[in-house]
Amino acid sequence: MSDIDTITPSRKRQTLPATLSANREQDKFGAGTTVLGVPVYTPPPSKITSTTVNHQMQAREPANLAEKLFDDLITLKVHASQVSMHLDASWRARLYAKLDDLYDPGSWDEDETTVEEVSFRTFLRFVLLAPSLRVQSLGISTRGDLLAGWQSGSNVITLEFAKGDRVRWTVAIEQKNGREIASGEAPINRVEAILAAFRIGHILQSPDAESP
Amino acid sequence: MTDGEHVTTVLPCRGCETGLKSRPLDWSPIRAPELYGFDAGGAGMQGIGQFGAKTMKENESSQLPHGSRAYPRPPITECVIEIRFSQEKEASLLERIRDKLADQFPKIETNIEQHFQFNIEDGSSSISPSRVSGFKMTNADGNGIIILNKFSFAYSRLPPYPGWDFFKSQFVELWSKHKSIAEYSRISRVGVRYINRIDIPVSGENAKISARDYLNIHIVYPLAALTAIDQFAIQLVTNFDDVQLGLVLNIARTESPVPNNLAIILDLDFGRTEDVPQKDADIWNLLDLIRSQKNKTFEACITDATRSLFS
Numbered sequence: 064m065s066d067i068d069t070i071t072p073s074r075k076r077q078t079l080p081a082t083l084s085a086n087r088e089q090d091k092f093g094a095g096t097t098v099l100g101v102p103v104y105t106p107p108p109s110k111i112t113s114t115t116v117n118h119q120m121q122a123r124e125p126a127n128l129a130e131k132l133f134d135d136l137i138t139l140k141v142h143a144s145q146v147s148m149h150l151d152a153s154w155r156a157r158l159y160a161k162l163d164d165l166y167d168p169g170s171w172d173e174d175e176t177t178v179e180e181v182s183f184r185t186f187l188r189f190v191l192l193a194p195s196l197r198v199q200s201l202g203i204s205t206r207g208d209l210l211a212g213w214q215s216g217s218n219v220i221t222l223e224f225a226k227g228d229r230v231r232w233t234v235a236i237e238q239k240n241g242r243e244i245a246s247g248e249a250p251i252n253r254v255e256a257i258l259a260a261f262r263i264g265h266i267l268q269s270p271d272a273e274s275p
Numbered sequence: 276m277t278d279g280e281h282v283t284t285v286l287p288c289r290g291c292e293t294g295l296k297s298r299p300l301d302w303s304p305i306r307a308p309e310l311y312g313f314d315a316g317g318a319g320m321q322g323i324g325q326f327g328a329k330t331m332k333e334n335e336s337s338q339l340p341h342g343s344r345a346y347p348r349p350p351i352t353e354c355v356i357e358i359r360f361s362q363e364k365e366a367s368l369l370e371r372i373r374d375k376l377a378d379q380f381p382k383i384e385t386n387i388e389q390h391f392q393f394n395i396e397d398g399s400s401s402i403s404p405s406r407v408s409g410f411k412m413t414n415a416d417g418n419g420i421i422i423l424n425k426f427s428f429a430y431s432r433l434p435p436y437p438g439w440d441f442f443k444s445q446f447v448e449l450w451s452k453h454k455s456i457a458e459y460s461r462i463s464r465v466g467v468r469y470i471n472r473i474d475i476p477v478s479g480e481n482a483k484i485s486a487r488d489y490l491n492i493h494i495v496y497p498l499a500a501l502t503a504i505d506q507f508a509i510q511l512v513t514n515f516d517d518v519q520l521g522l523v524l525n526i527a528r529t530e531s532p533v534p535n536n537l538a539i540i541l542d543l544d545f546g547r548t549e550d551v552p553q554k555d556a557d558i559w560n561l562l563d564l565i566r567s568q569k570n571k572t573f574e575a576c577i578t579d580a581t582r583s584l585f586s
Contacts, residue, residue, distance in 0.1 A: 078357040078466035078544050080431055133415075137382045140417030144433040146532050147418075148348045148585065149474070152435065159416070184532070192534045228534075252534065 129168040135177045136166040142180060146187055161201050175203075181226035182208040188228060189251045196255065196267050215266045217242070222254065230254045234261050348585040350471040350541075351436040356446045356562060357422075357429035357546075359464040364425050364457065366407040372423055372456045373410045376449065380412035380421050421449065428453050439566050447559065462553055466546030467565040469573070472529065473581055474536040484537055489581045492526060504528075520545050520568055524576075541576060543569050 125131035139162060147155055166177070186209045190198070202210035204223050208231075213220040216237070223231040225248075232254060233246040249257055258267065373383065388408035392401045409424035422429040430446045475484055483503055486493045494507055508527040515522065523544040531538035545565045552558045 078355050078429065078468035078546060080353050080355050080468055080470060134382050137413050137415065137417045141413070141433060144418045144435070145352060147434040148350060148436075149533060155435075188532065188534045 128171060128173055132166045132168050132171060132177065136162060138180060139178060139183050142183055143187060146191060149191055158198075165201055165203070176205065176207040178203050178209045179207040179226070182224045185209075185224040185226065185228050185230070185251060186211070189222075189224060189230065189254070192251055193255045213263075213266050218263070218266060220258070220263060220266060228252075232258065234258065234263065236261060236263060345438070346582075346585045349434075349436045350473050350585050351434060351469055352472045353431055353433055353468075353470045354436065354442060355422075355429050355431045355466075355468040356443070357427055357464075357466045357468070358450070358462055358558070359427040359466070360460040361463045362426075362460045364460070366425075368457060369407065369409060369423055369425065372428075372453055373412065375452050375456050376412060376421060376423075379449075380414050380419065382413040382415075384411040384413075386410065386424070419445070428457075443559070443562060443566075446562075447555075450555070462551050462558070464546050464548045465551055465558060465561055465565075466544060467562060467569060468542070468544040469569055471541040471543075471573070472531070473539045473541060473577075473584060474531045474533045475538065475584065476535060477537050478535065482537070486528075486539065489539060489578055490526065490541070491576055491578060492524075515568060518564060518568060519547055519550055520565060521548065522568075522572065524572070526576075541573070543572055545569055 125134060140159060143150075143155065143158065150158075190196070198211045199214065200212040202212060204210050206223075206225075209224045211222045211224070218236045219233075220235075221233045225231060228251045229248060230251055231246070231248045233244070235242065235244045237243075245261070247257065258264075377383065385407055386409040387405045389405040390403040392403075394400070409422065412421040412423065413419070418433040418435070420431040420433065422431060428450070430449050432442050432445070436442070473489060475489060477484060486507070492509060492511070494504070494509065496504070506528050508525065510526075511522070511524040513522050513524070514520070525540065525542035525544075527540045527542075529538045529540045545568060547561060547565075552561050
């Protein structure tokens, strides 16, 4: 029995895409089947005795830290691929190179946390929304959220990308009257406007940094 | 607005108070761009301006010989070439093919299959042991995926789309490796599927678009009763008898990962199930034929307003 044939009549004829097959858990018991997130009519069983097939996609159990980091890194790149048509090719290549560096197992400890997928999604949506900002550096917070940072002298700006399109921001800058530190949290579509009040555009758009 | 907790979080150090460790920001210069193999080829498609022999400026599209266009930013979110077999492959054979391809596609997920059987009349049920029914294998760049199943072999390419010639050449190479392990099995279907996500910029959270502005296939509904539709899905199943191809066309509204955008999926799945070629050269010719038919259909389905979104 084919693993495809038992799902829906329409699926039987179709080429199975990888993005759909990655969500085979949805196909359990042949009910609630979706194609592209849209419910598809599933005919009632025509026989009293019916056979259904349960599919589960199991990722390999990483044998070591390097394998886990590699698998997690690929997951992030798959996410980035889905919006890559909106990203400059050279910027995307540099982002991948930076992620490669970030996930270098040579500088990683077993108890360090990797980037949460929801955080990386927020990061991607942010760079699509604020193309004038240039990311200088990437890191990972203790929460597993991706960090983007800028440094110019003793001035430091950091953004932490949280789930749900939220960004935690911090600005530490030298002013005439001494060092000022401010922080807050905002949705991605407000961050650029909030940071503009600190007049730090020259740091955020530094030619030394990267731009989508 | 000063907040000590946030300052600590934003300037992370190893061994913070949560007990977990963070990855500190690395202030060293970002490495020079590397050449990613899968981005290096294809006619007039994304990435070529940076790495390929040919260049294409932004906002420029070119006409291909078969009448379709090569777009600088094609909306393709996944394209697949799949060959399906009449006979089932044993799990051990699938594992040998997996091992052959593991160097190129090192992230491996296993598809586990389990059969449940219920008899409503007597209330009995049985569960078969779980067994391997296939593998999903992803390359290091996360944009090339092999789906290896008992009845099929498929290569899927995620964005950026490298162009047909390069995509097909990759499949040819992978097919060759597959054949070097797999025993001959009659091919029952050859299919090519292109899933496009058309991101449409909108302003405002409650913005609406008219699907008719972007698609030449749309739903006719009573405007007086239904002023707007939040979700829709259309499926057409048809045949092109002159070229012996079947088409399953799906159009659906979906969420866009791009902020302030709505998205429409245009999913074209072409395949042949009769007079299916068995020799490699004939399969390649069929793939080219499907690609040509796919391009014609895609162009017929979209409007100039749509083209402008990825031109």
